[in-house]
Amino acid sequence: MKHYTKLIRPYLVWSVVIILVPLLLIILYSVTTGGNELVNIQFTLSNFKRIGEPIYLDVMRKSFILGFISVLICLVLGYALAYFITRFSDSVQDLLILIVTIPMWINTLLRTYAWISLLSDNGLINAFLGHFGLTPQTFMYTDFAVVIGLISDILPFMVIPIHTSIRKIDPSLIEASHDLGANSFQTFIKVILKMSVPGIINGVMMTFLLSISTFVIPKLLGGGQYMLIGNLIENQFISVGDWNFGSATSIILTVVILVGLTLMRRFDREDKEEADEKE
Numbered sequence: 001m002k003h004y005t006k007l008i009r010p011y012l013v014w015s016v017v018i019i020l021v022p023l024l025l026i027i028l029y030s031v032t033t034g035g036n037e038l039v040n041i042q043f044t045l046s047n048f049k050r051i052g053e054p055i056y057l058d059v060m061r062k063s064f065i066l067g068f069i070s071v072l073i074c075l076v077l078g079y080a081l082a083y084f085i086t087r088f089s090d091s092v093q094d095l096l097i098l099i100v101t102i103p104m105w106i107n108t109l110l111r112t113y114a115w116i117s118l119l120s121d122n123g124l125i126n127a128f129l130g131h132f133g134l135t136p137q138t139f140m141y142t143d144f145a146v147v148i149g150l151i152s153d154i155l156p157f158m159v160i161p162i163h164t165s166i167r168k169i170d171p172s173l174i175e176a177s178h179d180l181g182a183n184s185f186q187t188f189i190k191v192i193l194k195m196s197v198p199g200i201i202n203g204v205m206m207t208f209l210l211s212i213s214t215f216v217i218p219k220l221l222g223g224g225q226y227m228l229i230g231n232l233i234e235n236q237f238i239s240v241g242d243w244n245f246g247s248a249t250s251i252i253l254t255v256v257i258l259v260g261l262t263l264m265r266r267f268d269r270e271d272k273e274e275a276d277e278k279e
Contacts (some may be wrong), residue, residue, distance in 0.1 A: 018185065029247035047248035056232070056249075063228040066143065066218075067211040070150040071158075076206050077151070078158030082199075083192070085159075086166045097163060100156050110218045112149055119145050119221070141223035149217040154210045158203040165199025166192060205260040213253060229253055 008063065030048070034041040050056060085096045118124050119139035126136040139145050169192060177187040215230030227235075229249065236246030 009223040021223050026247040026250055029243050030251045031248075033244055047244045048089050048252070050245055051249065051252060059229060059232050062226070063230075066146060066150065066226075066228065067208050069143075070147050070154065070211045071204055071208045072160040073147070073150050073151055075204060076157050077160055078155055078203060079196075079200070082163035082166055085163055093167070097160065098161050103152070104156050108153060108214075108216055109213060111152065112217055114138070115145070115149050115152065115221060121147070140221065141225060143170075144228055146218050149221045150211045150214065153214065153217060154207040157206045158209060159219045160201040161206070162199040165196040169195050187249050208250075209257050209260050213257070 004077065010067065031043055031045065033043040033044055033046070051060075081100070085093050085100075089094065098150050116123070120126075122138075123138065126223070129136055133191075141191065171193055173195075174187055177191050182190065212228065213230045215234045217228040218228045219229055233249050233253070236242045236249065240246075
C-alpha cells in the first residue's frame with residue numbers, strides 16, 4: 001500500500017498545481033474587485049450580479065439557442081448513425097466507431113479553417129453551385145455556419161454514448177418482441193429506443209455543454225459578431241482584462257457543467273442498476 005502511495009504522490013502534486021490552485025484563484029477573483037494583480041482587493045458579489053445585465057443575458061440566450069439547435073440536429077444524426085453502426089458485426093462496429101472518432105484527433109482550429117474554405121464566398125460549396133448555374137450563397141458569419149461548425153465538432157460525442165447503449169441491449173429482448181407480435185417499428189420504439197435513453201441523455205448533456213462553452217468556432221465562423229459564453233470569458237481575460245468578471249462567468253459555466261456531469265452519472269448509475277437486476 002505504501003508503494004502505491006509513493007507512486008501517486010507526483011500525480012497529486014501535479015493535480016494541485018495545475019487544477020486546484022488555478023481553480024482557487026478563479027474563485028478568489030470572482031468574489032473580489034481590484035483587477036488581476038490582487039492588490040487592494042475587496043470582496044463583493046457584484047461580478048455575479050453583472051450577469052443579469054441585458055447584454056450578458058443576450059449572450060446566454062444566444063449560447064443556449066445555438067446549443068439547443070446543434071444538439072437537436074446532432075441527436076437526430078447521431079442516433080441514426082449509432083443505430084446504423086450496431087447493425088454490423090462487432091469487429092466492423094469497432095472500425096466504424098474508430099472512423100467516427102478520427103476527426104477528434106485533428107485540432108479544432110484546423111477543422112474550423114477547413115469549414116471556412118468550404119463556406120466562404122469563394123469556397124468549394126459556392127464554386128460547386130456556380131458550376132450548375134446556381135446563385136452563390138452567403139454562408140459565412142451566419143447562424144448556419146456556426147451551427148454547422150458546432151455539429152461537426154460535437155457529433156462524435158453524441159454517437160459514442162448512444163452506440164454504447166444500443167450495443168448493450170440483449171438481442172433476446174428484440175427477438176422476444178418480434179415473437180410477441182411486434183413489428184420492426186414497435187420493437188424500435190418500445191425496446192431499442194427506450195433502453196437507449198441513458199445513452200441519449202449522456203450524449204445530449206455532453207454535446208450541449210461543449211457547444212455552449214466553445215469559443216473558437218463562433219469566433220471564426222461567426223466573424224467575431226457571435227458572442228457566446230466561451231467568447232465572453234475569453235474576451236474578459238485576454239482583451240478586456242477584467243479577470244474578476246471573467247472568473248465569475250467561468251464559475252457559472254463550471255456550475256452548469258458540474259450539474260450536467262452529475263445528471264450523466266446519475267443516469268449511468270441507474271442504467272447499471274437496471275442491468276444488474278436483469279442479471
